[in-house]
Amino acid sequence: MSVAEKKAGDAGVAAPTKRQHKDVYDLAGQAFRMIDRYETPPYPSTYALWFAYVSRSNTDLVSTVDEMLEKGGDISAYEIDEVCKSHLNEGDVQAAQQTIGRQFESQLASVLTMIQKSVSDSESFNETLNQIEEGLPQTASTDSIDAIISKLMVENRRMAEQSMELNSGLRESQKQIEKLNRELEEVRSQSMRDPLTSVANRRAFDARLTAEIEACTAPDSELCLVLADIDHFKKVNDTYGHRVGDEVLKVFAAIISENIKGQDMVARYGGEEFAVILPRTDIESAYGLIDKIRLQFSKTNLIFKQSRQGLGKITASFGIASHKPGIDAKGFIEQADRKLYLAKDLGRNQVQAEGIVDAAA
Incomplete structure (x- = not known):
């Protein structure tokens, strides 16, 4: 057993x-x-x-x-x-990842079986050659030599066929493993991505923020964190439904994504709240970038498909913090969060940033 x-x-x-x-x-x-x-x-x-x-x-x-x-x-x-x-349920989705893993194991086991069979066949062929070699000194007649040559030809053909089968099987397994590897990589990538907006999810954000803070050790290192929240988002959901609300979230995420650089990260932090990590960026540059995003989103004309009427002006508020030595991820997030709530308290549709006094829209 x-x-x-x-x-x-x-x-x-x-x-x-x-x-x-x-x-x-x-x-x-x-x-x-x-x-x-x-x-x-x-x-x-x-x-x-x-x-x-x-x-x-x-x-x-x-x-x-x-x-x-x-x-x-x-x-x-x-x-x-x-x-x-x-x-x-969640278990069904987790089982998807496990099944891909089991398919990997099955495919690799199949390759191992083919290799083991090839080794066994090679050993059998080698044994046949040894037997023929041992019989050669006692062989004198032409008929005996012909029989040996015939046997060698049969064994050679058998090994050639088995070699072709092995190569074909290995090529097919290689294709399957490459396909599974691509699918597994996509699964891994998706596990770090928000399924609605296609930006990074909270898990990916937490890992990236920790890594950026750890890398921010030099005296001249600069790192900014932005927290953003769509204003009165509950009203959008209540008035037009969650499907329309989801479209608004996707538009907002897309506007942020198209404005940031390759080194930056935008993530869906939770609900209608988003976070942006800006490595090697000073507070003034971060403010200029985020205020540009704020203005672009506020001017976006969103149309309700069923009635073909506009949703009205939808805005967002932003808070920006600049990393200071000794501040961990939790403290950094709290700094940005305080600025975000200040932006909301002061009337929304604005950017509040540390060290920038005139930050109201």
């Missing part, structure tokens, strides 16, 4: 059979084919959706997806997120 089987037995649960493993891998393959067919992004939530769909394990989800496919023939990232929220 294997260790896995013993543990399963101790827990009172039957260990999965080879047939069950095969069924899971077959379904996983179908799920990946659905991702390719409908050109949906290979995120954990996408994989979880298609895995549940092809396995027919969730009838409500199957019906919902069928209706969406009949209407439009494709499914957007937003719709995938909505279906997952309605029909799947």
Whole structure:
């Protein structure tokens, strides 16, 4: 009994059979084919959706997806997120990552089996050659030599065929591993990204901020942190619905993203709040950049599709802090947060920054 089987037995649960493993891998393959067919992004939530769909394990989800496919023939990232929220739980999405890992293990095990078979075949071929070599001194007749040559030719053809099979199998496995590696990298990337706005999520922000503070050791190091909050966002949701609110969030994230540099990071901090990390940026430059973003967002004309009427002026408030030696991530965030709340208290739609007195819009 294997260790896995013993543990399963101790827990009172039957260990999965080879047939069950095969069924899971077959379904996983179908799920990946659905991702390719409908050109949906290979995120954990996408994989979880298609895995549940092809396995027919969730009838409500199957019906919902069928209706969406009949209407439009494709499914957007937003719709995938909505279906997952309605029909799947967190465990289903986590299982997506685990299944990709199991597929890696299965593919690598297949490669190892092929290599082991090749080694075994080589040893068998070597043994045959040794036997022929041992028989050569006693061989004198032409018929015996012909028989040896014939045997060598048969063995050579057999090894050539096996070598071709091995090369073909290894090439196919290499393709599968490369594909899985790309998908796993996308999963890792997605785990650090906000699914709605496609900017970094809170987890990625926390890691990056800590790293930037640790790197900010030289006396002339400059690092700014911005916290931003969309003004009266609850009113937008209450008036037009959460779908419209989500579009506003995406527009705001896009405006910030298109204005910052490659070294900078924008992240969805939570709800309608965003954070921007600006390495190697002084407070005056940070203020100029963020006020430009504030003005651009306030002038954006957002249209409600159903009525074709404008949503009215939607604005955002910003608070900027400059890092000081000895301040950790928590203290840095609190500094920026105080400036953000000051901007809101002073009337919103403005930028408040440390050391800049005339910061009101």
